[in-house]
Amino acid sequence: MKLCDICGKKEATLVVRQLDKEGKATDLNVCAECAKKRGLTGVEECEPDSGAVIAELKSRMEESDSKVICPRCGMSFAEFKRAGRLGCADCYQAFTEKLKPIIRRLHGAVQHIGKTANQGRKRAQERLEIQRLRAELEKAIKQEDYEKAAALRDRLKRRGDETDS
Amino acid sequence: MKLTPEKVGTWLSSSGPDSDVVISTRVRFARNLIDVPFVVRMKQFEQELVLETVRWALADIGFLKQGRFFEEEMLAEPDGLYFVERHLASLDLITSKTRKGLFVSEDETVSLMVNEEDHIRFQVLASGFDFVTAFGKAAELDEKLEGQLAYAFSPEFGFLTSCPTNVGTALRVSVFLHLPGLVLTKEIERVLRGAYALGLLVRGVFGEGTESRANLFQISNRRTLGQSEAEIVEVVSSVCRQIVDYEHKARQFLMHNLRVEVEDKVFRSLGLLRGARIISTEEATDLLAMVRFGVALGIINELRLAEVTQLLILVRPANLQAVLGEKLRGDEQDERRATFIREKLVR
Ligand SMILES: [Zn+2]
Ligand SMILES: [Zn+2]
Numbered sequence: 001m002k003l004c005d006i007c008g009k010k011e012a013t014l015v016v017r018q019l020d021k022e023g024k025a026t027d028l029n030v031c032a033e034c035a036k037k038r039g040l041t042g043v044e045e046c047e048p049d050s051g052a053v054i055a056e057l058k059s060r061m062e063e064s065d066s067k068v069i070c071p072r073c074g075m076s077f078a079e080f081k082r083a084g085r086l087g088c089a090d091c092y093q094a095f096t097e098k099l100k101p102i103i104r105r106l107h108g109a110v111q112h113i114g115k116t117a118n119q120g121r122k123r124a125q126e127r128l129e130i131q132r133l134r135a136e137l138e139k140a141i142k143q144e145d146y147e148k149a150a151a152l153r154d155r156l157k158r159r160g161d162e163t164d165s
Numbered sequence: 166m167k168l169t170p171e172k173v174g175t176w177l178s179s180s181g182p183d184s185d186v187v188i189s190t191r192v193r194f195a196r197n198l199i200d201v202p203f204v205v206r207m208k209q210f211e212q213e214l215v216l217e218t219v220r221w222a223l224a225d226i227g228f229l230k231q232g233r234f235f236e237e238e239m240l241a242e243p244d245g246l247y248f249v250e251r252h253l254a255s256l257d258l259i260t261s262k263t264r265k266g267l268f269v270s271e272d273e274t275v276s277l278m279v280n281e282e283d284h285i286r287f288q289v290l291a292s293g294f295d296f297v298t299a300f301g302k303a304a305e306l307d308e309k310l311e312g313q314l315a316y317a318f319s320p321e322f323g324f325l326t327s328c329p330t331n332v333g334t335a336l337r338v339s340v341f342l343h344l345p346g347l348v349l350t351k352e353i354e355r356v357l358r359g360a361y362a363l364g365l366l367v368r369g370v371f372g373e374g375t376e377s378r379a380n381l382f383q384i385s386n387r388r389t390l391g392q393s394e395a396e397i398v399e400v401v402s403s404v405c406r407q408i409v410d411y412e413h414k415a416r417q418f419l420m421h422n423l424r425v426e427v428e429d430k431v432f433r434s435l436g437l438l439r440g441a442r443i444i445s446t447e448e449a450t451d452l453l454a455m456v457r458f459g460v461a462l463g464i465i466n467e468l469r470l471a472e473v474t475q476l477l478i479l480v481r482p483a484n485l486q487a488v489l490g491e492k493l494r495g496d497e498q499d500e501r502r503a504t505f506i507r508e509k510l511v512r
Contacts, residue, residue: 089199106387114396115393
């Protein structure tokens with residue numbers, strides 16, 4: 001199965017042929033949907049410059065990919081396509097429409113079934129808080145601020161009791 | 166300090182079910198922490214934060230009390246290759262420039278990488294064809310870790326991973342197969358194509374890509390989303406069951422019809438290993454695998470399956486040097502490898 005040269009996702013059903021100056025032919029595979037979108041339906045052999053039109057459409061697609069940006073980590077969809085790795089959990093939200101066809105192709109499905117995440121979240125946040133308090137305590141001791149250190153130690157102790165229970 | 170180099174993981178003990186064909190079963194989960202970017206986008210303090218948080222979580226898990234956590238210097242090349250050869254870490258972890266960590270349980274059946282492609286990737290290995298042990302232990306560890314850590318999860322896409330190929334259950338299960346019978350009867354192509362058609366991924370173990378060395382193969386699931394964990398295990402396990410049965414049939418066929426030819430191959434391999442004065446890792450691997458076949462078939466009785474299987478790991482460059490306790494140049498290595506194998510196979 002040949003994939004569409006424009007979207008790279010669907011099966012190509014149409015070949016658009018471009019002839020260069022020397023008369024050498026280059027074929028471009030296009031899927032039905034992209035062909036329809038670009039007004040190429042029914043075209044079997046295009047004008048010699050249609051290749052340029054398609055190349056431009058393709059570069060415009062790439063341009064649009066670089067405009068879809070994850071608000072949290074700043075990764076663009078074009079960047080993801082280059083590296084094959086997403087930048088953060090929010091990328092799944094930000095790129096969802098563009099990712100779905102890719103995920104469907106990889107897994108044959110776009111809905112997770114199976115185990116769901118438990119919320120270890122509360123405990124995890126407590127741990128991060130303890131970690132922060134410990135760092136502060138260390139700093140206070142280094143700075144010989146023993147009053148602050150004692151207060152921090154008490155807070156840590158209380159937290160420790162809570163998390164152990 | 167390494168873990169004891171001459172003592173390999175118990176998953177190489179060839180004591181589990183169908184160990185004559187299945188060397189080991191592996192179950193791996195990928196997880197990422199919520200509120201921290203994925204590894205490609207992490208700043209150094211975030212890498213350290215994840216490292217510290219995971220270390221902390223692991224320390225609280227009872228059945229992992231006996232184990233060690235390795236960091237930077239231990240994991241850098243070339244020393245880190247030791248863990249790669251032992252199937253405890255990936256080459257990506259060793260070669261990456263991020264702040265990273267590797268936890269290894271004392272018996273080397275559980276390992277956990279921090280800041281590889283995902284924040285956390287942990288695996289459980291079991292000897293032979295044994296999803297009950299491997300999956301059971303991995304699910305237990307997942308459960309325990311989740312009591313301490315908050316994972317990135319979406320109801321739609323499941324556990325979120327850096328690469329969409331792992332999203333969903335983020336579960337990869339695999340079996341490490343020794344299939345000389347199917348290779349010698351030339352049935353292997355058909356079997357591996359069949360496994361691929363059923364949605365599995367087939368790789369050679371020591372070669373690049375699908376090229377295989379020494380008739381060793383790894384089969385795993387391709388899909389991680391749209392199937393439950395139990396279904397994924399079921400698919401891989403049922404296909405593997407068929408392959409194991411087919412390999413057994415091929416071995417029976419060979420023993421009935423081509424016994425002398427098989428014996429010839431096996432004893433020539435043993436002879437070469439016992440006589441060689443210089444031997445590369447690749448040649449040693451091929452020959453050891455053929456000897457393993459001979460032991461499994463009962464053609465060779467003086468060696469045990471476990472010791473031959475373990476040699477497959479111990480003769481690899483970083484492990485050989487760790488066992489001998491010396492750094493060796495390439496040419497010295499081939500000579501010392503030959504000596505090491507000779508001593509091990511003497512009876
Ligand atoms: Zn298209
Ligand atoms: Zn992002």
